[in-house]
Amino acid sequence: MNACRIDGCESRPRPGRSLCRKHQKRIARYGDPHFTQWSVADEFDVDLVVRERRPAGDLTRLERVLVARGLTDRCVPGEEIARIVGVTPRTVWRWRAEGFKQAA
Ligand SMILES: [Zn+2]
Known part of the structure; x- marks a missing residue:
């Protein structure tokens, strides 16, 4: 099975996607898959x-x-x-x- 394309991420994306849910959301929201700040909660x-x-x-x-x-x-x-x-x-x-x- 495919893993998320972000290095070190072992979450499985939905079929047809290359990113897991979390990274997909981060990129959509912040343009950066590694974006985190203390006030953000998934x-x-x-x-x-x-x-x-x-x-x-x-x-x-x-x-x-x-x-x-x-x-x-x-x-x-x-x-x-x-x-x-x-x-x-x-x-x-x-x-x-x-x-x-x-x-x-
Ligand atoms: Zn991921």
Whole structure:
């Protein structure tokens, strides 16, 4: 099967496309497949990470906060959340203390 044409991306594009959903959207929106900024969140990515509880490196700051919030809602321990979103447990506890709103 074809993988997304962006180097290092293993997501599978839809049939007939050369880019995965995320990169296709980034290029459409920003003209740059690697564009990220802390305030950008891809709901699809956030949902996926929350559902699968799989460590994800390629998240924006906002996505990390949203994933942490989603996992907290599912009663996932702080240490586990920290591992999944790639921050220290202390950061997760701080986000919780702030109610995630300020962090985001
Ligand atoms: Zn891709």
